[in-house]
Structures are given as structure tokens and as C-alpha cells.
Amino acid sequence: MNQYNQPPRFRQKSSAGKWILGLLCAALLGGAAGYGGSLLAMKTTEPSKSQSGVNITQGSSPATGRVEAVDVSDVVNAVRPTVVEITTESVTSGNSLFGQYVSQGAGSGVIMSSDGYIITNNHVVEGARSIAVRTADGTEYDAKLVGTDPSTDLAVIKVDAQDLQPATFGNSNDLKVGSAAIAIGNPLGSLGGTVTTGIISALDREIVIDNETMVLLQTDAAINPGNSGGGLFDASGNLIGIVNAKQSASGIEGLGFAIPISDAVDVLQELIENGAVTSRPLLGVSLQEMNDGIYIMQVSEGGSAAEAGLQTGDKILSFDGHEVDSVAHLKQQLRKHRIGDVVSMEVERDGRTKTVDVTMKGQDQR
Structure with missing residues (x-):
């Protein structure tokens, strides 16, 4: 109870008039407090504009403290x-x-x-x-x-076009969990321009897709088939990701993923210049996962593995000192290296363990 709500104190000897005056003062003070409270409530429900330009409204209920985005139409347009x-x-x-x-x-x-x-x-x-x-x-x-x-x-x-409107690239490295996320795409292949909103639910999620370990942004913005390749934008309209996956297991909702745009820039530039990524080291093998490990099924002529003496049928035990138990894990370790790096690999051949040093080569060096 604050000072405005405390009943006024009087001496025990007081007339009826003093009591009436005291009650009147209490009523006036209580009214002032109520008026001030109403002004505060009005103030907290006024929309405010963040630095990103998105209007938000903070609910007046102190029990929830809810903050919700009420309009992203300007960004979407x-x-x-x-x-x-x-x-x-x-x-x-x-x-x-x-x-x-x-x-x-x-x-x-x-x-x-x-x-x-x-x-x-x-x-x-x-x-x-x-x-x-x-x-x-x-x-x-x-x-x-x-x-x-x-x-x-x-x-x-x-x-073959001119004067198309390109997206403005943002910096996905600056994102924080809870940042606004706006997904725009073509769900179901027939609903082009569909907009869904949410937040960045997590950063740096390691997701395995088709034996490729990818480090992706996670969002709860609704993602559906057909959204793949579409844009994930921040509250300022900057492109922060390329939508590429959705967790579609039964009963699971709100798990969408996107390629961070800052990770994609160099790859995109190489694709435009060369049609492929040529700066990434390649092992030069075809691999197969078996119940008991990873096996080399084919060795590309002139590749890194061939020059190191690796052979079809070799079982890969470790790569650069790391035990590997899946193709995805091996590729994840491979991506940590550059062309020219020398990497130690341990393989099992004819029941014996063999260690070889592999000099990493690129696509155009085979």
C-alpha cells in the first residue's frame, strides 16, 4: 500500500467535521492516485517504435508483461x-x-x-x-x-530481366534468440507471396539432411513445402536466411530452419563465378554407411584419397584424430579444412589398421 492509499491519521480528540474533512482529503488523494494510474496505463499501451522500425504494443497487464508485434505490413510490402x-x-x-x-x-x-x-x-x-x-x-x-x-x-x-528488386542482405551473425523473423515464400507451390512471422528460436543448430551436416537458424515462423528457397527476413526487412527445411514428424510444429545468409555469401559468389564451389577441399571418394562403420566404395582418379593410397573397401576409423561413425560426421570434419591441408586418416584394411596422410585437393585440382 503506497502513501496515497494510507488512511490519514488524526488525534483521538477530533470533531465530526474533522473526520468528514479527513475522509474528503482521502477521497481526493485516492482520485489523484487513480488518475495517475490511468495515465500510466494509457502510456504503457501506446505503440512504440523500435530502432528496427517495427511497431510494438506492450500490454497494460503487469501480470503478463506481454510484448507483441502488431503490424509488419510496411516491412512485408x-x-x-x-x-x-x-x-x-x-x-x-x-x-x-x-x-x-x-x-x-x-x-x-x-x-x-x-x-x-x-x-x-x-x-x-x-x-x-x-x-x-x-x-x-x-x-x-x-x-x-x-x-x-x-x-x-x-x-x-x-x-533474362532488368530492374528487378534485389533483397538487401543482412548480417545473420548479429542475430539473437528472440529476434523477429519474417518468412516469405510459396507454400504448397500455389500460394506465392505467403507471409508468416515468428522469432529466431535458436542459432547454430546442427541438422543432418541427406548425410550433410548443416548449421542452420531455427525459427517458429510457419514453414511448409514450397517455402524452400524463400527468404527469412529480420524486422528491418534485411535478408537473414534462405529457408530450406522443416521438421515434419507427426505432432511437431514450429520447427523451421534456414541457411544463415552470412554463411551463404561466399558460396553464392563462387556459384556465379564458377558454377560450383571450387575452394572447398574434396576427399575424392564415394562412401557407404554400414552397420559397423563407413566404407570407401569408390576412389576418384587423381583425387586426394587416390594420391594418399586409400582403396575401395577401406573402412574409415578416424579423420584428423576424430573418430567418425557416419558420413555426415566425416563431412563435418572435412569442412573444417582448406585446400592444401595435410590430414591424418586411420583406416582398416584386411583386418589391419593403417594410417595415411591425405593432402587436401580442390575440385579443379583433380
Whole structure:
């Protein structure tokens, strides 16, 4: 109880008039306190604008202290033209009865330059014989594949256009858990320009996709099939990630993932320049996981493994001093190295353990 709510104190000897006056004073003070409280309540419910430009409203209830984003329409209107719909056609080999047939796919992309370079996922365009792009204003283009990188699930395609609106790249290294996240894409392949909002739920999540260990952003913004390749934006409209995965197990919701844009920049540049990532070291082998370990199934001629004397049938025990028990784990260790590094590998051959030194070579050095 604060000072304004304490009843006024009087001497025991007091007239009725003094009691009436005291009660009147208490009423006036209580009214002032109530008026001040109402002003405070009005103040806390007024929308405030953060440095990022997103209007937020803080609830007046002290029990919840809830803060909620009430309007991101300005940000969405600014960045929606940077996201495109992608449709693909692929020829798939069937069985002997039906032969080959054409399958269709759909995804999303983000414009990275005004002259038509577009980012998407490798898995969106992988194996496609034709790629079509539809921009936010309804214009349709045929696209050509510039380059892909399965290790990061990134790809670049190109349309013959000018004056497209490119996305502004943000810095995903500066993100914090709880930062606002806005996903824009083409869910189900038919709902282009769909916007969902949420937060960054976690940073640096290690997720294994198709035997590739990826370090991704996690968000609770709704992600659905067709969102792949679309943009994840911050509250200022900067591109912070390329959406590429969703946890779709039964009963699980709010687990979407995106490639951090700061990790993607160098890969995208190499894809534009070379059509592939040539600065990454390659072991030069085909691998197979068995119940008891990882085996080399094929050795590429002229590659790192071949020059080190590794052979088909070798069981890989360790790489650079780290025991490896999966292909994903081995690739994760490989990505820590550069071309020219010498890495010690331990393999089992004919029941004996053998240690070899492997000099890492790049794609263009084979």
C-alpha cells in the first residue's frame, strides 16, 4: 500500500467535521492516485517504435508483461517483391511398364541482383530439365541454372530481366534468440507471396539432411513445402536466411530452419563465378554407411584419397584424430579444412589398421 492509499491519521480528540474533512482529503488523494494510474496505463499501451522500425504494443497487464508485434505490413510490402515462385519439370525414370515420366516441383527463390540472379535451394532445382520463375507482379520467366552446391543446399538460377528488386542482405551473425523473423515464400507451390512471422528460436543448430551436416537458424515462423528457397527476413526487412527445411514428424510444429545468409555469401559468389564451389577441399571418394562403420566404395582418379593410397573397401576409423561413425560426421570434419591441408586418416584394411596422410585437393585440382 503506497502513501496515497494510507488512511490519514488524526488525534483521538477530533470533531465530526474533522473526520468528514479527513475522509474528503482521502477521497481526493485516492482520485489523484487513480488518475495517475490511468495515465500510466494509457502510456504503457501506446505503440512504440523500435530502432528496427517495427511497431510494438506492450500490454497494460503487469501480470503478463506481454510484448507483441502488431503490424509488419510496411516491412512485408517492401520486401515481398524480392521473393519469387519457382516451378520445375524433371524427367523421372519409372519401371519397365511406364518408362520415363515428367514430374513437377515447386519452391521459392530470392532475387539477389537487379539483372536476374536468384538464390534458391539445390533440392528445389536438382535434376530439373526446365525452371520457371514468377515474380511478385505476375511476370513469368524461363530460368537457367547457374550453379549448385549440394553441401550447403544452395543454388543460383538466372532469368533474362532488368530492374528487378534485389533483397538487401543482412548480417545473420548479429542475430539473437528472440529476434523477429519474417518468412516469405510459396507454400504448397500455389500460394506465392505467403507471409508468416515468428522469432529466431535458436542459432547454430546442427541438422543432418541427406548425410550433410548443416548449421542452420531455427525459427517458429510457419514453414511448409514450397517455402524452400524463400527468404527469412529480420524486422528491418534485411535478408537473414534462405529457408530450406522443416521438421515434419507427426505432432511437431514450429520447427523451421534456414541457411544463415552470412554463411551463404561466399558460396553464392563462387556459384556465379564458377558454377560450383571450387575452394572447398574434396576427399575424392564415394562412401557407404554400414552397420559397423563407413566404407570407401569408390576412389576418384587423381583425387586426394587416390594420391594418399586409400582403396575401395577401406573402412574409415578416424579423420584428423576424430573418430567418425557416419558420413555426415566425416563431412563435418572435412569442412573444417582448406585446400592444401595435410590430414591424418586411420583406416582398416584386411583386418589391419593403417594410417595415411591425405593432402587436401580442390575440385579443379583433380
